[in-house]
Amino acid sequence: GQNIDQPTEMTATEGAIVQINCTYQTSGFNGLFWYQQHAGEAPTFLSYNVLDGLEEKGRFSSFLSRSKGYSYLLLKELQMKDSASYLCAVRVLMNTGFQKLVFGTGTRLLVSP
Amino acid sequence: DTGVSQDPRHKITKRGQNVTFRCDPISEHNRLYWYRQTLGQGPEFLTYFQNEAQLEKSRLLSDRFSAERPKGSFSTLEIQRTEQGDSAMYLCASSLKGLAGGEQFFGPGTRLTVL
Numbered sequence: 382g383q384n385i386d387q388p389t390e391m392t393a394t395e396g397a398i399v400q401i402n403c404t405y406q407t408s409g410f411n412g413l414f415w416y417q418q419h420a421g422e423a424p425t426f427l428s429y430n431v432l433d434g435l436e437e438k439g440r441f442s443s444f445l446s447r448s449k450g451y452s453y454l455l456l457k458e459l460q461m462k463d464s465a466s467y468l469c470a471v472r473v474l475m476n477t478g479f480q481k482l483v484f485g486t487g488t489r490l491l492v493s494p
Numbered sequence: 495d496t497g498v499s500q501d502p503r504h505k506i507t508k509r510g511q512n513v514t515f516r517c518d519p520i521s522e523h524n525r526l527y528w529y530r531q532t533l534g535q536g537p538e539f540l541t542y543f544q545n546e547a548q549l550e551k552s553r554l555l556s557d558r559f560s561a562e563r564p565k566g567s568f569s570t571l572e573i574q575r576t577e578q579g580d581s582a583m584y585l586c587a588s589s590l591k592g593l594a595g596g597e598q599f600f601g602p603g604t605r606l607t608v609l
Contacts, residue, residue: 484536
């Protein structure tokens with residue numbers, strides 16, 4: 382089976398740094414994605430990791446350790462507009478050759494002034 | 495706007511009625527996905543098309559659900575004899591084979607409420 386864990390909710394202050402962790406147990410791992418989803422809106426792509434290490438994209442960075450089944454999303458210089466849910470998703474290669482995206486339940490981040 | 499579009503954005507129906515949703519992917523994307531998302535959960539995969547061929551279906555997709563992508567462009571998702579448990583956000587996503595990472599781009603979703 383596929384299992385993805387991330388904290389349900391986190392709070393942080395404007396201007397601060399926050400790290401959202403994601404652990405996974407899956408077979409057929411073929412990449413990890415982070416998406417941002419504001420309430421009532423579509424998920425939007427933030428980052429993609431397939432090799433171990435850190436990927437940096439402006440205020441957002443994502444890290445992957447395949448041996449530990451672990452990733453984190455780092456958000457720097459938090460802004461109020463960063464209040465959203467952050468979805469960790471693992472791409473899994475199925476027996477059929479299909480690459481399925483399996484999502485965690487999401488971490489709701491609340492940024493306060 | 496060249497993103498993924500979905501219609502309608504909201505649908506309220508009575509139990510037992512049939513509903514149909516439409517998704518228009520990003521024009522050059524050959525891969526199209528349907529997901530269902532309930533409150534407090536991440537999206538759950540329902541089905542996948544490559545061009546007009548439906549190549550993968552989740553076990554979540556009961557026989558009341560059917561999806562088509564007749565010309566390899568837009569897709570429709572139909573739910574027959576709706577049940578209250580079908581109430582959810584139905585998301586469509588598209589991607590392009592060969593694009594590095596192959597990230598999926600999501601539409602705004604259709605929120606279904608079954609009374």
